[in-house]
Amino acid sequence: MSTSNFYEQVYAVVRRIPRGQVTSYGRIAQMLGAPNAARAVGYALRALKDKEADPTYADIPWQRVVNNQGRISIVNPEHAAQEQAALLRAEGVPVGDDLRIVNFDRYLWSGLHWLEIDDIMHTGQDPAIP
DNA sequence: ACAGTGACAACAT
C-alpha cells in the first residue's frame, strides 16, 4: 500500500498544473516544503505506473513535470520519453528533438503557495484526498 | 532496522 502522505501531496499538486503548462520536480518539492526532495517527487510519479489500474490516479497529468532544465527526464522504458513529448506537444507545449521544452520559462506554471496546498490537503477539495 | 533505488539538482571539472 502506498497511501503515503508525501505521494498524495505530490499528486494533489500535479493535478493542479494547467493544461499547456509545466513545472519541475524541484519546484514541486519546494511547494511541499521539502526543497531537497526533488528525487522523491520523481519517485512518486514513477510509482504511478503501478497504479494505472486504480481510477483514482488515472487523471494525473504527469507529463507536465520535467526537470529543472526543462527537459524530459525519463530514461526507461525507451518509448516513455517520446510518449511524454507527444502528450506535451498535443497540449501546445513545444518539445525539441533533444527532449527539451522550447522556451521553457514561457510555459512554466506559477505554482501553488503552501497555504493553498494546506487548504487542498485539509478541505477535501482534491478528489484523491477524501 | 538498514541498505538499495531512482522520471532530481547543484556543483565541479
Next chain:
DNA sequence: TATGTTGCCACTG
C-alpha cells in the same frame, strides 16, 4: 557546452 560527482529524500524488501 558536456560529463562526472555528490548530497538528498521517501519508499521498498
